[in-house]
Amino acid sequence: xxxxxxxxxxxxxxxxxxxxxxxxxxxxxxxxxxxxxxxxxxxxxxxxxxxxxxxxxxxxxxxxxxxxxxxxxxxxxxxxxxxxxxxxxxxxxxxxxxx
Amino acid sequence: xxxxxxxxxxxxxxxxxxxxxxxxxxxxxxxxxxxxxxxxxxxxxxxxxxxxxxxxxxxxxxxxxxxxxxxxxxxxxxxxxxxxxxxxxxxxxxxxxxxxxxxxxxxxxxxxxxxxxxxxxxxxxxxxxxxxxxxxxxxxxxxxxxxxxxxxxxxxxxxxxxxxxxxxxxxxxxxxxxxxxxxxxxxxxxxxxxxxxxxxxxxxxxxxxxxxxxxxxxxxxxxxxxxxxxxxxxxxxxxxxxxxxxxxxxxxxxxxxxxxxxxxxxxxxxxxxxxxxxxxxxxxxxxxxxxxxxxxxxxxxxxxxxxxxxxxxxxxxxxxxxxxxxxxxxxxxxxxxxxxxxxxxxxxxxxxxxxxxxxxxxxxxxxxxxxxxxxxxxxxxxxxxxxxxxxxxxxxxxxxxxxxxxxxxxxxxxxxxxxxxxxxxxxxxxxxxxxxxxxxxxxxxxxxxxxxxxxxxxxxxxxxxxxxxxxxxxxxxxxxxxxxxxxxxxxxxxxxxxxxxxxxxxxxxxxxxxxxxxxxxxxxxxxxx
Numbered sequence: 001x002x003x004x005x006x007x008x009x010x011x012x013x014x015x016x017x018x019x020x021x022x023x024x025x026x027x028x029x030x031x032x033x034x035x036x037x038x039x040x041x042x043x044x045x046x047x048x049x050x051x052x053x054x055x056x057x058x059x060x061x062x063x064x065x066x067x068x069x070x071x072x073x074x075x076x077x078x079x080x081x082x083x084x085x086x087x088x089x090x091x092x093x094x095x096x097x098x099x
Numbered sequence: 100x101x102x103x104x105x106x107x108x109x110x111x112x113x114x115x116x117x118x119x120x121x122x123x124x125x126x127x128x129x130x131x132x133x134x135x136x137x138x139x140x141x142x143x144x145x146x147x148x149x150x151x152x153x154x155x156x157x158x159x160x161x162x163x164x165x166x167x168x169x170x171x172x173x174x175x176x177x178x179x180x181x182x183x184x185x186x187x188x189x190x191x192x193x194x195x196x197x198x199x200x201x202x203x204x205x206x207x208x209x210x211x212x213x214x215x216x217x218x219x220x221x222x223x224x225x226x227x228x229x230x231x232x233x234x235x236x237x238x239x240x241x242x243x244x245x246x247x248x249x250x251x252x253x254x255x256x257x258x259x260x261x262x263x264x265x266x267x268x269x270x271x272x273x274x275x276x277x278x279x280x281x282x283x284x285x286x287x288x289x290x291x292x293x294x295x296x297x298x299x300x301x302x303x304x305x306x307x308x309x310x311x312x313x314x315x316x317x318x319x320x321x322x323x324x325x326x327x328x329x330x331x332x333x334x335x336x337x338x339x340x341x342x343x344x345x346x347x348x349x350x351x352x353x354x355x356x357x358x359x360x361x362x363x364x365x366x367x368x369x370x371x372x373x374x375x376x377x378x379x380x381x382x383x384x385x386x387x388x389x390x391x392x393x394x395x396x397x398x399x400x401x402x403x404x405x406x407x408x409x410x411x412x413x414x415x416x417x418x419x420x421x422x423x424x425x426x427x428x429x430x431x432x433x434x435x436x437x438x439x440x441x442x443x444x445x446x447x448x449x450x451x452x453x454x455x456x457x458x459x460x461x462x463x464x465x466x467x468x469x470x471x472x473x474x475x476x477x478x479x480x481x482x483x484x485x486x487x488x489x490x491x492x493x494x495x496x497x498x499x500x501x502x503x504x505x506x507x508x509x510x511x512x513x514x515x516x517x518x519x520x521x522x523x524x525x526x527x528x529x530x531x532x533x534x535x536x537x538x539x540x541x542x543x544x545x546x547x548x549x550x551x552x553x554x555x556x557x558x559x560x561x562x563x564x565x566x567x568x569x570x571x572x573x574x575x576x577x578x579x580x581x582x583x584x585x586x587x588x589x590x591x592x593x594x595x596x597x598x599x600x601x602x603x604x605x606x607x608x609x610x611x612x613x614x615x616x617x618x619x620x621x622x623x624x625x626x627x628x
Contacts, residue, residue: 022503022539051528053535054600064591081528088606089599090587 003031010040010071017048020056029059036063040071047077052085064094074098101128102150105135111143112136112169117150120158129161136168144169149176149199159188166194173197200265203228203273212281212364214377217271227279228264228271236270237263239379243272246317247378253310253356254573254618256303257375258367278370282363286422287413293422299373300366301429304389306617307375309498309554310356312383320359320384321352324449330456335477339484343452346490350385357382357389362396363422364412387490390427390442391449397423399450403475432495432558432567442492444483449490451480501542501553501572509538509555513568516557520566526628529607530566533624536600537570537579545574545620564628565609571619578613579622580605 001018012035016028036042042063060075067073076098078086086092101118114135120128144165166172176199177185185196205220205228212219216239217231231239240263250257260272282296328347332340358365359380367374382388397419401407405416412419428434431442455476463469497512499505513534517527534555541553554571584605585598605611610625 021535022506051531053532054603055535055539057599058596061591061594061596068591081525084525085532085603088603089585090589093588094591094594 001027003028005031005035007035007039010038011043012036012039012041013043013045015045015048019051020049020059021051021053022055025053025055025059028056029062032059032063036066039067042067042071042073044073044075045077046075046079046082049077049079049082052082057085057089057091060091060095072096103128103131103135105132107135107139111145112139113145113147115147115150117152119153120151120161121153121155122157125155125157125161128158129164132161132165136165141169141171143171143173146172146174147176148174148178148181151177151181154181154184156188159184159190162190175199198263200263200270203264203266203271205230205266205271211279214364216379221276222273225275225277226273227276228266228273229260230266230269230271232269234268234270240270240272243379246381249312249316250310250356250375250378250381253312255307255310255356255375256373256617257378258369274376276367276369276374276376279367279374282366282368283412283414285368286363286418290418293418293425296363297422297425297429299368300363301426303366303373303375304358304361304430305496305556307356307358307361308386308389309496312354312356314354317356318382319352320357320382320388321347321350323382324350324384324388324452327452327456330459331452331480334455334459334473335481339481342484343448343480346448346484346487347452350387350490353385354383355386357384357386359389359392360396361389361393362412385491386494387442387445387492388449390430390446391453393426394423394443394446394450395454399447399454399476403472431492432556434560434562444487445490445492448480448483448487451476451483455480495558496554496556498552498554501538501545501551501574503539503542505542506535506538510534512555513557516559517566520559520564520628522566522628526566526626530568530624530626532600533604533608534568536604537622537624540579540600541570541572541574541620544577545572547575565625566628567623567625569624570622573619576615577620578615580611580613 001016001020001024004015006013014032018024020028064073074096078097083092086095086097101116101120101124104115106113114132162172173195174185175197177196178199182196182198185191190196203222205222208220208222210218211221211227216233217229219227219229221227233239244260247257247259251259258274258276260274262273264271264273282300285292286296324347325344328344332344335343358375359382360377365375365377367376397408400411401416401419408419409415427439427443431439433439455473458469458473463473495516497509499508510531513530514527517530522530538553538555545551545553551572551574556569556571558567560567579601582598582601584602585595604624608624609627612623614621
């Protein structure tokens with residue numbers, strides 16, 4: 001899994017490529033933790049995210065909760081397979097998913 | 100009150116020691132021994148302890164004193180209690196001590212089984228006795244009891260012999276076997292139960308083959324089979340013979356258990372428990388050796404004479420054929436004809452090699468009938484050798500340490516099977532998710548705080564195409580399906596972290612089942628592709 005962060009002012013764009021599973025989710029968690037201070041707009045670009053499991057969902061939920069009240073979190077580029085996971089788990093309702 | 104008698108013979112001394120020997124009479128007993136043995140030169144000393152009720156340490160010291168002049172002492176007929184005293188104090192290491200064996204009569208008893216090394220009789224409602232053909236069977240019996248004990252400790256359900264008895268001039272092993280019915284009998288009497296029989300039969304087989312045996316405890320089947328191959332090689336054309344030997348030698352060493360004679364007569368239904376009996380052929384080795392002997396049991400031995408299977412198992416050739424075919428499908432986890440056929444061919448190579456050697460060693464080449472059979476087996480073997488390159492086959496099971504570090508290996512194993520089955524991408528993702536969820540749960544919680552192993556089994560059935568994944572672990576009993584589904588309608592601040600994974604599994608799989616059986620958590624997922 002690859003994580004590419006682009007910070008600009010109070011905006012942070014994070015591109016996640018590959019698989020977000022039990023082994024890689026902690027990496028994303030750590031990457032976000034160290035960069036989220038003062039961020040008011042977080043964009044998670046999932047254009048090249050192939051797979052997400054419950055471990056990845058947990059990181060998303062935790063991040064969403066953190067951003068709640070501090071700013072906005074947007075998820076973009078979601079493919080069909082990942083979208084289905086969001087739908088089944090109701091995450092499509094709690095995440096801000098952009099086309 | 101004690102009684103001591105003795106008879107001095109030219110080649111031995113026979114003493115009878117009865118009653119109690121303790122500190123009150125030990126001195127007197129010692130004097131009696133001295134009186135009987137005065138001037139007697141060293142020779143084997145037999146002590147008949149059949150009526151010895153008790154011996155204290157004072158008495159034991161007397162025996163040690165005897166040993167100074169009589170090196171070769173044998174104590175016979177001891178009760179269990181006396182034997183235990185002698186065993187605990189190390190006397191059984193210093194001299195030969197034989198327990199008294201209860202005498203059992205098999206007159207009028209029903210014969211419930213006949214095997215290569217003994218006959219099994221039912222002696223009463225609860226018990227059966229296996230009477231060994233060889234009158235000197237004590238070592239054999241001891242070996243079989245140790246092996247059965249080992250199997251039981253390793254988790255294989257088997258009957259344990261709790262007593263050794265004398266039956267006429269032979270020895271017998273007594274087993275508690277209430278209301279038992281062999282699978283051969285079930286197949287013969289209830290052909291409609293065939294599928295159930297196959298299921299239970301293969302489940303037990305997988306339990307056996309999944310059992311790791313500590314090094315050196317059981318014979319290595321690979322060594323034995325290499326011996327067979329070398330023997331048969333001399334009776335085949337040179338190239339074929341060389342090929343046979345090299346293919347058997349190429350089979351890797353495997354320290355998983357194999358039964359060695361796994362036919363339906365050795366599987367008993369006791370109540371609703373399935374038990375494995377007849378443990379004296381237990382070994383370690385690659386499962387192809389087991390499949391080879393199974394082929395012989397159902398097909399090989401009786402290929403040219405269907406009466407044989409009827410006599411031996413009680414069911415006919417067609418039933419045997421059907422049972423064998425279904426067993427292979429169930430065991431290999433696929434009904435793909437080409438895959439099953441290819442494994443069967445490998446089993447047949449092992450099977451025929453064994454049959455040829457066995458027959459030749461029993462003077463098979465000296466009779467017309469023997470030569471007819473050997474020629475047939477040789478022809479089949481040569482045919483098989485010409486189109487087979489390896490005797491190994493892909494297992495559909497992965498036995499791995501339940502550690503999140505192994506997640507990638509587990510996914511790779513499952514993905515390989517899915518790709519071979521042309522699984523669509525979306526289903527593959529969903530299956531990967533499910534595998535991750537279940538395996539990580541086992542790794543994190545099943546054996547906490549210790550570590551343990553997990554078995555992942557994949558089965559692919561065609562028409563319609565479906566994949567079944569089974570996860571087995573021996574950790575704490577836990578039903579992951581019992582967890583309540585998370586409320587997915589809650590707002591983000593109220594959403595809980597837990598329960599998502601298993602929820603996803605339940606939603607995306609077509610069937611999810613859990614059971615706790617024989618000390619193992621078994622979770623089964625099915626996805627139609």
